[in-house]
Each structure stands twice: as C-alpha cells, then as structure tokens.
Amino acid sequence: MKLKRFGTAAAFLAVGALTLSACGGGPEAGAGSSGAGEDSGVSGTLIGGGASSQEAAMTAWSQGVTDAAAGLTVNYDPVGSGSGREGFLNGQYTFAGSDAAMDDEEKAQAESVCGPEGVFHVPAYISPVAVAFNLEGVDTVNMDAETIAKVFAGEITTWNDEAIASQNEGVELPDTPITVVHRADDSGTTENFTAYLHEAAGDAWGFDEVETWPSEIAAESAQQTSGVVSLTQSTDGAITYADASQIGELGTVSVGVGEEYVPYSAEAAASAVSSAETNEDGSVELDRSTEEAGVYPIVLVSYHIYCQQYQDQETADLAKAFAEYVISEEGQDAAAEAAGSAPIDEATREGAAERIGSIGVQG
Incomplete structure (x- = not known):
C-alpha cells in the first residue's frame, strides 16, 4: 500500500x-x-x-x-x-x-x-533499522558492530574480506566491491544508525552520532528511505541502512549482540525499547551497546x-x-x-x- x-x-x-x-x-x-x-x-x-x-x-x-x-x-x-x-x-x-x-x-x-x-x-x-544489501546468491550474513562500522566507514571494501568471512563460515562470499549507500537528506534514520555505530563499535567508527552522513566517507547517496532502497536494489554489492519495513527482497545482516547474531524483527526491536528510559519530553534513551540476548540494537523509534x-x-x-x-x-x-x-x-x-x-x- x-x-x-x-x-x-x-x-x-x-x-x-x-x-x-x-x-x-x-x-x-x-x-x-x-x-x-x-x-x-x-x-x-x-x-x-x-x-x-x-x-x-x-x-x-x-x-x-x-x-x-x-x-x-x-x-x-x-x-x-x-x-x-x-x-x-x-x-x-x-x-x-x-x-x-x-x-x-x-x-x-x-x-x-x-x-x-x-x-x-x-x-x-x-521498527528495526535493517542493514540491507544486494549480493547475488546471498540472503543473510553475520556482522558484529565493529565490522558494520568499518564497512560503512569505507575501511572494508570487498564482500570476501576476512573480517566478514570469518563470521560467516560456509557462506560463499564473492570478491564484489562494497558500495555504501546512505541518505542524502537530513535523516533520523541516519541518526539512529550512527548512534548505534558510535555507541556499539568503539573506535571502529570514527564519527559522532549524526543526522547528516559524514562527507568524508566516499559513498553513494539517495533521498529518503525509498531512494536508498531503490539505489541498493539496482547496484550489485551495495549495502545500506533503512527502516526494515521498506527493504523488500534485499539481503540483511544479522547483528552481533553478546555471543549471538540477532536478525532483525519487530519483537527483537521491541525488546530494545521496553527497557529504555523515558525523558520528560516523551523521548526515550536506548542502550545501543546492549549484550542482552534476543535484542536487536539498531532500533528506530x-x-x-x-x-x-x-x-x-x-x-x-x-x-x-x-x-x-x-x-x-x-x-x-x-x-x-x-x-x-x-x-x-x-x-x-x-x-x-x-x-x-x-x-x-x-x-
């Protein structure tokens, strides 16, 4: 609809x-x-x-x-x-x-x-913010926060990089170049995603929590959620972040949390919010670096x-x-x-x- x-x-x-x-x-x-x-x-x-x-x-x-x-x-x-x-x-x-x-x-x-x-x-x-990608023959991969941060910072540039391959034993990853796709407009989704990278990835993400994507990172961009999804769908090897409800048939990353990898789901996102603190103005404070089992930490409120x-x-x-x-x-x-x-x-x-x-x- x-x-x-x-x-x-x-x-x-x-x-x-x-x-x-x-x-x-x-x-x-x-x-x-x-x-x-x-x-x-x-x-x-x-x-x-x-x-x-x-x-x-x-x-x-x-x-x-x-x-x-x-x-x-x-x-x-x-x-x-x-x-x-x-x-x-x-x-x-x-x-x-x-x-x-x-x-x-x-x-x-x-x-x-x-x-x-x-x-x-x-x-x-x-809603969960999905880390979504277009890679022929691959529907899902595991990545911890540090790896996700290095991919989006442009430090990991191919899909078969050892940092990704070591977390995906048995998955045949090609040497396809990774194309990072981000929001061109000021975006709360960008702010939520970079808040996760800033809090959970440590020094691997060298930027702050931002609403406008860092200009220092070489990447492709598009306007609004529909734009980044469309560009990712049409670009082999592309990866982006978007509201999970709108990613269509793109592959997705299961995110490392503690000792497990958690795929996105509404239930796993709700678990992240239920324990959040509420501010006086009605906004909430999320724990993006949680290691609690079953929690998907890249959450959009x-x-x-x-x-x-x-x-x-x-x-x-x-x-x-x-x-x-x-x-x-x-x-x-x-x-x-x-x-x-x-x-x-x-x-x-x-x-x-x-x-x-x-x-x-x-x-």
Whole structure:
C-alpha cells in the first residue's frame, strides 16, 4: 500500500485554510482511550510531515482514524525527519514525524509556534533499522558492530574480506566491491544508525552520532528511505541502512549482540525499547551497546511531535483525536499489519496518553 503523497504546494494551501501556525486544545481524553467506539465528532484536515520511515504506517493511520473521528482527514508529507521538524517549526505542519527527537535548540524554537510550554514527543512507531544489501546468491550474513562500522566507514571494501568471512563460515562470499549507500537528506534514520555505530563499535567508527552522513566517507547517496532502497536494489554489492519495513527482497545482516547474531524483527526491536528510559519530553534513551540476548540494537523509534498548547481549539481537537488513535491498540495493530512495526507497550501508551490528554490552548 502506497501513501498518497501530499505535495509541498498543496500543503501550503491546506495550511492557509487550516491556519496551521495557530494551534489549540480539546476536551481531556482518558489515558486508556482505545481509539475505537463512539465518534469523537471532530472534523477537519490535519497536516503533518516528516519521517519517510512512517510512510506505510501513516497510510494505515490516516485510513483507520476515521473509525474514531469520521470527519478527520490526515495528510502527511514524507519529506524526511529533518524537513518535517523544520516544517513544524515554520508553521507548515501541525505535527511532525521524526526518527529523532528535537534537540534543545529546536525545542526552544518551537516555543514561537507552540507557546512557552513547547512540544512533546509520542513514540508512535518502533521498527528495526535493517542493514540491507544486494549480493547475488546471498540472503543473510553475520556482522558484529565493529565490522558494520568499518564497512560503512569505507575501511572494508570487498564482500570476501576476512573480517566478514570469518563470521560467516560456509557462506560463499564473492570478491564484489562494497558500495555504501546512505541518505542524502537530513535523516533520523541516519541518526539512529550512527548512534548505534558510535555507541556499539568503539573506535571502529570514527564519527559522532549524526543526522547528516559524514562527507568524508566516499559513498553513494539517495533521498529518503525509498531512494536508498531503490539505489541498493539496482547496484550489485551495495549495502545500506533503512527502516526494515521498506527493504523488500534485499539481503540483511544479522547483528552481533553478546555471543549471538540477532536478525532483525519487530519483537527483537521491541525488546530494545521496553527497557529504555523515558525523558520528560516523551523521548526515550536506548542502550545501543546492549549484550542482552534476543535484542536487536539498531532500533528506530519514530516520534510524532505535537505542541503542548495550540492557538485554537479546532486544531488542538484534531491533533488530539489523531494522536489518541495512533497510540491506541487499534492504531498500533494497524501499523504493525501495514509496516511490520512493533506495537508500543502499555507503559509507553499510558505515558503518551497522559501527555496527549493534557494538550491545551494558549491563553
């Protein structure tokens, strides 16, 4: 199922109609709201933009929310996490989808749109980030964090390098050159992936956790998740990182964790998030260097970012109705079916519901 893309020009027209720079708050919702049952009665169009990783889930959410709010239309532009946050801060979007939480500077900027109480994050979408490759005859390989880091840093350049071969006894690896493919745009997926490399690979990754791929590394690039997947699919020997729901038939890396190699799965990603610490703004802190059995450590926690206070009641009611549906069991199940994501656990749902329920109107 493909998301109906909401073009930038159309977004600005809709923004004008909705007065997106104005933001508001609706009636309090119970923390246990399921997103189903009696229609909420809200009506209007909600405009969001950001993480392309959420594309399939957003399709399911924009269709499913009509069960809880028949008059609510959601349009989402999958322009990438950085552009989504920028659009939110510029008043283009009522909410942002982002694979990375806002930093302190962005949260300070948000006060000009949302008022002094600023923004909060809802962990709406949890998915493994797959290390995916195109290598004829090979469906999966094992790599530990150090090896993955050296591949993406350009230090390991062929598939039959001893560092890879030694972890894949019995697998016939060709001498095909490795082509690294990364995101060209500012990307929360890049930030999550490089956070893993920075924390788990030690000195093998000589860069920080970054949202923009290091320019010093010789590699190919493409825009958004669909772009890196497409380029990898068409390039023999290519390797990339992408939301696992969108990699298609590409081969994948099982990641070294402790004494085992863990393939990606929604369950293994959920295990990484369930033990994470939650910050005051709703974002979470993951242990990327874990050695816990069965945990897949390259995890993307993609957020929906909302104003804590909006400027008008109508916009707040729309945002609240959609946010409640997304975190509901129905909403999370719809995303899991459409995108293979991992549903949030009950503790995460309760914390998010409390923040959503407190959305108000700027006084």
